Amino acid sequence: MDIQSATWTEVRDAETNLAMVPIGSTEQHGPHAALGTDTLNAETVAETAADRLDDPVAVSPAVSVGVAEEHRQFSGTLWTSESTFRSYVRDIVESLAFHGFDRVVLVNGHGGNVAALREVAGTITRHDDAYAVPFTWFEAVGEDAPPMGHGGALETSLLQHANPDAVREDRLDDAAAEGTRRWGNWKGKVNLAFDSAEFTENGVVGDPREASADLGEDLLDAASEALVDLLETVAEHDTERPPRK
Structure with a gap:
């Protein structure tokens, strides 16, 4: 059930306590x-999983601004602080729980959100009337998938399959030529860079020329199946808090 397109009475009458929040950037x-x-990619994975799940699940509107200051030198990038982001996500989950959707999967599409989502999910589960877990779609596509990168083959492929108008196909060669192949500026195991502009001329990490709609279909299938499996587990998960020792 898409909350945004449902009426309030349809939400009231929904026979589920399970919800997803797509979160991107x-x-x-x-x-x-x-x-x-x-x-777009987080929404695609969440919507596909909702269609495949045997039982109903509520899907909230997406959070479309996240923790992305590392891309601030590139025009159009928007960001919020981690503390504001965590508070906003927590408020959304609190709203869902108030209406009975107290088991929530945070479906993430942005690497910069990962740490903050893990932290806020723990806070929600420990202190609020809800159980929340994060799920990042590109961590669930299998070892044979291309490296994550940024704007590389993996993300571009999913777009080509599900949202082809979001890809400027005539710019793939230039995107690859001016990009880089590794995220960061490393000294041993220490990343010396904080902003992506320090190591990539045009924001690309990876080779988007290796992308295809067929690969995107495979990635979507793997990610959505993993999400369905997680949703089924969350629906049955024992949320009783452990007693104090």
């Missing part, structure tokens, strides 16, 4: 992919 993805790439 508005940030550069090279000259070839839309600023909303992470949000």
Whole structure:
């Protein structure tokens, strides 16, 4: 059930306590992919999983601005602080729980959100009237998938399959030529860079020329099946808090 397109009485009568919150970002993805790439991909995975799940699940509107200051030098990138982001996500989950959706999967499409989502999910579960877990779609596509990168083959492929208008196909060669192949500026195991502009000329990490709609279909299948499995587990998970020792 898409909460945004449902009526309040349909939400009231929904026979489920399970919900998803798609969470993305508005940030550069090279000259070839839309600023909303992470949000579009998170929505695609969440919607596909909802369609495949045997039982009903509520899907909230997406969070489309996340923790993305690392891309601030590229025009159009929007960001919020981690503390504001965590508070906003927590408020959304609190709203869902108030209406009976107290088991929530946070479906993430942006690497910069990962740490903050893990922390806020723990806070929600420990202190609020809800149980929340984060799920990042590109961590669930299998070892044979291309490296994550940024605006590379993995993200571009999912766009080409589900949102092809978000990809400027005529810019793929330039995107690859001016990009880089590794995230960061490393000294041993220490990343010396804080902003992506320190190591990539146009924001790309990876090779978007290796992307395809067929690969995107495979990635979506793997990610959505993993999400369905997680949703089924969350629906049955024992949420009783452990007693104090």
